[in-house]
Amino acid sequence: MEIKIIGAGGIGTHLLPPLCRYLDNLPQRSHIVVLDGDRYETKNAERQEFDRLGNKAEVTSEVLAKRFPRLEIEPRPIYLTTENAFVFIREGDIVFSCVDNHATRLLLSEHCASLQSVVLISGGNEYADGNVQVYVRWEGRDITPPLTHLHPEIADPKDRNPDEMSCEELARAGSPQLIFTNLLAASLMLNAFWLVTVKTLPYTEAYFDLLTGAVRPINRNGETR
């Protein structure tokens, strides 16, 4: 399997170890590319798993490559941009969007829409709630709706790609998050991945709320666009 992980922060750092463990035990070999231009800093330790400071893609890939030597894990210490998306996201890929901005979600959704066959699993959260969306294209057809469907905040994002922001802007962009919310988003994304790969995905989006303990899967196929 060709797997692309976009973002190795709050969600990505929790998603990667179980994903690698699962892939490592499959008969076929998997190739994983981890993209992130950001660096682990001391302040990230309250939510994110890392054993040294440095670029998130490089640090995470280094640890996982040692733990799962059968997997080919390749770090790319850069942000996804319109200029490089076509290089990294290709036909047949399974893409996990673990980013912290809608601008990159829009970029991913639009780029995947230009491919014939691709799976995009996107997770996002606020402090105690969030959602997971699954965009599947097969042989040039949308099997499930793109990330922008019913989500104007992604179609017309008010934030920006981190590649376009200064260090000061990036520092200001951070807002409080909870490790358990990141963990639930990661877990639901992995559930969706497993369902997609065994071809029985019964929903296209799932919302979750830690305050009420609710998880609600929704099948958005066939709704008014």
Place this chain on the structure above:
Amino acid sequence: MSARQATLISGANIQEIDLPEGAITIVGVVIARYATVMNIPDGKRRVLLNGKSVVETTTVNPGDTVEVVREAGSKG
């Protein structure tokens, strides 16, 4: 669900709601009544009635499902 109830959804949360006889039961009023308990933000929002996009002046009838489409999580 009783005879005069509908279903209100926001994000992960679902609630059976009463539609009192004689009360105004348009979408905007129904949402406003439950906005606090369901943690529904004010302002521009997308509403589905039985899965179809509607304006907030649309009438909610017993048995209907109203969904306030919650914004996607922005962080990660």
